Amino acid sequence: MKPADKKRVLKEMLFARRFEERCYEAYVERKIGGFLHLYSGEEACAYGVLEAAKPGHDYVMTSYRDHIHAIKSGVSPKAVMAELFAKETGCCKGLGGSMHIFGAEQRFMGGYALVGGPFPLAAGIAKGIKLKGGDEICICFLGDAANNQGVFHESLNMAKVWDLPVLYVCENNLYGIGTRIERSTAVVDQYKRVGAYDIPSAQVDGQDIETVYDAAKIAIDHVRSGKGPYFLELMTYRYRGHSMSDSNAYRTKEEEQLWNERDPLNILRDRLVGAGEITVDEYKQWDTEIIAEIEDDIIKFAEESPEPSAELLDKYVLAENDPWVRGGAK
Ligand SMILES: Cc1ncc(C[n+]2csc(CCOP(=O)(O)OP(=O)(O)O)c2C)c(N)n1
Ligand SMILES: [Mg+2]
Structure with missing residues (x-):
């Protein structure tokens, strides 16, 4: 990564951190x-991988932990926040909510509530890319516990049989809700599991964005060059409970x-400060500006936006009523 890109992406990750913290507060405020x-806590995963990809050209999908992947893919933070506030200006017109962020124009193909649900969907998108002959790839981010779903095996098997242009990124935060990985999973190193399907893989530190970026470059080059699927495991950690309803009482303070x-923002910030690329004061200044932008621009927009009108209730139930679907997928 070039120094200017490192600076930009550090600022983007700081934005992501503050955006999510403000979501937490807005939830508490009901x-x-x-x-x-x-x-x-997991920011370097999405930012590192997508920095190495071509958001808007490549297709991206993930689980319910989806706000930041959508934003890095190009969905406007205002449209994401308005969606969380269930407002009509949201990216899904306020009808989807947190677990169902979507950005068709940006090729962000969704957050999904069903654990493992995106495995076969990503393979399907990749099959479509291959049939059409484009150089796009599909990047599917999912958690470690998702790999214990049957569709993991079915999808990876067919992805290899058809050598599909799909990159599976496992964000291994060591827990599925309150269950630590050793208690649910026979093989804890997830990258080893895909050897059963002859899919190349790697396991790297998910807290250091430069490490993630370098590993993602190798993975993406492999997939884009037509060599078939790749599986990248990123070792990471979420700071808060699984969701807002989780009291997070199952992890030790130690x-x-x-x-x-090993905070991903601090790792990159300290490195850039050490290299003389930024000063601590500059970083603090960014922070102040970002907090103000989120409050004055994004939260204000979400607060002041109208609720979805009653007419919208059944408009998007059938795909044939959706103008985007009628217009044909781009
Ligand atoms: C098919 C299905 N089974 C169970 C659940 C309940 N559930 C929601 S999240 C989750 C754990 C997933 O953990 P992981 O894949 O590691 O992702 P993380 O939340 O850690 O990012 C479970 C079991 C669900 N949403 N869908
Ligand atoms: Mg997990």
Whole structure:
């Protein structure tokens, strides 16, 4: 990554952190309802991989922990926040909510509530790319526990049989809700599991964005050059509970402390400060500006936007009523 890109992406990750923290507050204020899964602590995964990809050209999908992947894919933060506030200006007109962020124009093909649901969908998109002969790839981010779903095996098997242009990214945060990986999973190193399907793979530190970026470059080059699927495992940690309804009582303070010391933002910030690329004051200034932007621009927009009108209730139930579907997928 070039120094200028490192600076930009650090600022983007800081934005993501503040965006998610503000979501937490808005939930406590009851401005956001339903489920809310936050990504704080895992930012280097989405930013590192998507920095190495071509968002808007490549297709991206993930689980319910989806706000930041959508934003890095190009969905406007205002449209994401308005969606969380269930407002008509949201990216799904306020009808989807946190787990169902979508951006057709940006080729962000969704957050999904069903654990493992995106495995076969991503293979399907990749099959479509291959049939059409484009150089796009499909990038599917999912958690570690998702790999215990049957569709993991079915999808990876066919992805290899058909040598599909799909990159599976496993964000291994060591937990599926409150269950630690050793208690649910026979082979804890996830990258080893895809050897059963002859899919190349790697496991790297998901807290250091430069490591993630370098590993993602290799993975993406492999997939884009027509060599078939790749599986990238990123070792990471979420700071908050699984969702807002999780009291997060199953992890030790010592474990949390260890991961806090490997904060993805601090790792990159300290490196850039050490290299003289930024100063601590400059970083603090960014922080102040980002917090203000989120409040004055994004939250204000979401608060002031109208609720979905009653006419919208059945408009998007059938695909044939959706203008985007009628117009044909882009
Ligand atoms: C098919 C299905 N089974 C169970 C659930 C309940 N559930 C929601 S999240 C989750 C754990 C998923 O953990 P992981 O894949 O590691 O992702 P993380 O939340 O850690 O990012 C479970 C079991 C679900 N949503 N869908
Ligand atoms: Mg997990």
